Amino acid sequence: MxxxxxxxxxxxxxxxxxxxxxxxxxxxxxxxxxxxxxxxxxxxxxxxxxxxxxxxxxxxxxxxPDRELGAAAPEFGxxxxxxxxxxxxxxxxxxxxxxxxxxxxxxxxxxxxxxxxxxxxxxxxxxxxxxxxxxxxxxxxxxxAGFRDPLRTVELLRALAVPGLASYADLLAAAPDSSGLRTLFTTWITLPQQALAQLLPAVLDGCVRYLSGKGKRAFAAEARTALELAEAYPGDAGVLAALLLNRITLxxxxxxxxxxxxxxxxxxxxxxxxxxxxxxxxxxxxxxxxVDVPELLRVLDFEPIDVPFVLPEPAGDGSVRYRTPAPEFELRRFDLTAGSGQVPLTSAGPGIVLCTAGRVRLLQDDAELTVERGGAAWISAADSDIRAQARDGGAQLFSASVGGNAS
The missing domain is CATH 2.60.120.10 (Jelly Rolls)
Structure with missing residues (x-):
């Protein structure tokens, strides 16, 4: 280490x-x-x-690579x-x-x-x-992140009550699927400048009116985000495209x-x-x-998705694990309390441990390494029996390793 x-x-x-x-x-x-x-x-x-x-x-x-990465070396070149x-x-x-x-x-x-x-x-x-x-x-x-359910997006576009959006809302309502999303996104992201200069200000005015209305505003976060993006990037077609995406708070x-x-x-x-x-x-x-719109269109997946949350789940070793299908990585989080004992980092190597709160002591046999907040340590595949312990109060540690090391 x-x-x-x-x-x-x-x-x-x-x-x-x-x-x-x-x-x-x-x-x-x-x-x-x-x-x-x-x-x-x-x-x-x-x-x-x-x-x-x-x-x-x-x-x-x-x-x-064999020493540092172990069995992962041949798998990942x-x-x-x-x-x-x-x-x-x-x-x-x-x-x-x-x-x-x-x-x-x-x-x-x-x-x-x-x-x-x-x-x-x-x-x-x-x-x-x-x-x-x-x-x-x-x-x-x-x-x-990710394209929202098209029918929900139709509700948003109509709630803004912008005449210039009516035809686009109808287009998506007629094809509430990935093909409709592809058509609408491609249309908006490639709008001629003159058309964009007419539509975008009208949409922003609609967002202001919507947020000023009485009662609960179901799309308040989406409307507010459009206004914030337009302020940061005036005249950018990406502001319209943002209306098609899931608005997420973690x-x-x-x-x-x-x-x-x-x-x-x-x-x-x-x-x-x-x-x-x-x-x-x-x-x-x-x-x-x-910006390369043709290349972006080549790689985009227009299938609508639910919000792709990943919630931590207990891993059985004192950590929580963020499970994903990616074979390249796995991420765990350890929340170490003051005065707690040494916690084994069961899937540490090859990998990186990152301290995001407090201070952490890493121990291996007679060796010791203190990782400060904002600091990290490299754990090679040859390192074994790595243990972690909070110093001077509680601490938070993320352990990043190659995927498939979950116990």
């Missing part, structure tokens, strides 16, 4: 306080801090510290198959989806043949991997799982995020970054 130092990523939508506070740094930070990466992705690998010095986790795994992050969103992220494994392979090869540099801002596929992902809220976390400890093709946008909040080891993103709006 060795200390793991995360790679800090600065994006405009990040927070000047959340990640700084998590790591015990002064606030506000000089720049918005959006993500803290704990993984071995080539774009920004974490750093491993030990008695022998410091190196990147990417290099450590590459030098001896000698690479750590997941990326663990802490995400802090002060403003909405882009409207986006991630490709399936087959789509990622094909897209990466196509852009290679077209000689688009891997680090180009115009590149969609920066690696050959898919990107199923799970986010677990550390505080109240707001998101849009309370601390609740999770959200997104499979390939699910359209989503994180709105605000802090969470622990784990995903397959990929940085492939297809954007459709709500961003100044590269």
């Amino acid at each position: 060795r200390e793991l130092v995360g790679a800090l990523r600065n994006y405009a939508w990040g927070s000047r306080t959340a990640l700084a506070r998590l790591r015990g740094n002064a606030v506000p930070s000089a720049h918005p801090e959006a993500e803290l990466w704990f993984g071995a992705h080539p774009a920004d690998p974490a750093r491993v510290r030990g008695a022998g010095g410091e190196c990147s986790l990417l290099d450590l795994v590459a030098e001896d 000698g690479k750590l198959p997941f990326l663990l992050k802490v995400l802090a969103a002060e403003e909405p992220l882009s409207l986006q989806a991630h490709p399936s494994a087959a789509q990622a392979l094909d897209g990466y090869a196509r852009e290679d043949r077209a000689r688009v540099p891997v680090d180009s801002p115009l590149r969609n596929y920066r690696d050959e991997n898919h990107k199923p992902e799970l986010v677990v809220a550390l505080d109240r976390f707001e998101a849009l 309370e601390p400890g609740q999770g959200l799982y997104l499979a390939a093709g699910n359209l989503h946008a994180y709105l605000r909040g802090v969470g622990v995020e784990i995903m397959a080891n990929s940085d492939n993103v297809l954007r459709g709006g709500l961003t100044p970054k590269h």
Whole structure:
């Protein structure tokens, strides 16, 4: 077990306080801090510290994948198959989806043949991997995820009482399924600028009128979100597209799982995020970054879904587990109380343990490592009998490991 130092990523939508506070740094930070990466992705690998010095986790795994990854090495080509992050969103992220494994392979090869540099801002596929992902809220976390039941969306569009929406509501009511959603989304996301400049302000006026009405407002969160997105990204067709998605609020400890093709946008909040080891993103709006609508349409899954909540379930070892179908990763959470005994990390290696509250002591034989809040440790497959204990009060620990290690 060795200390793991995360790679800090600065994006405009990040927070000047959340990640700084998590790591015990002064606030506000000089720049918005959006993500803290704990993984071995080539774009920004974490750093491993030990008695022998410091190196990147990417290099450590590459030098001896059998030792570091054990049985997972041949299954995942000698690479750590997941990326663990802490995400802090002060403003909405882009409207986006991630490709399936087959789509990622094909897209990466196509852009290679077209000689688009891997680090180009115009590149969609920066690696050959898919990107199923799970986010677990550390505080109240707001998101849009997956296409809502079309009939419910028809109710929303009609509740806004905007004449310009009537034909679109009728279109979806006539085909309340994935084909109707595909048609409506494609129409809205590709509207000519002149048509968008007429429709979007009318929709926003409708949202204001709706929120000003008397009585219970069933779609208040959706209307308010549309207004907030329009303020952040004026004139963006993604504001209309957001009206088609499930509006979700996660309370601390609740999770959200997104499979390939699910359209989503994180709105605000802090969470622990784990995903397959990929940085492939297809954007459709709500961003100044590269938007490739045709490619997004190629990967999108228009099948309507219920809110894809993942609730923690007892794992039998003192932790709770967030169960997903992804073979690349598994995430558990340990809530350690003050004065509690040592808790075995039964599925720790190969993997990463991340402290999100308090301080944690990791023990192995005679060795000991203290992980501070916002800090992490790398546990190789060769490490065994790792135990955790809270220091100086209660603590919270997330354990990320390769999928299939559940007891």
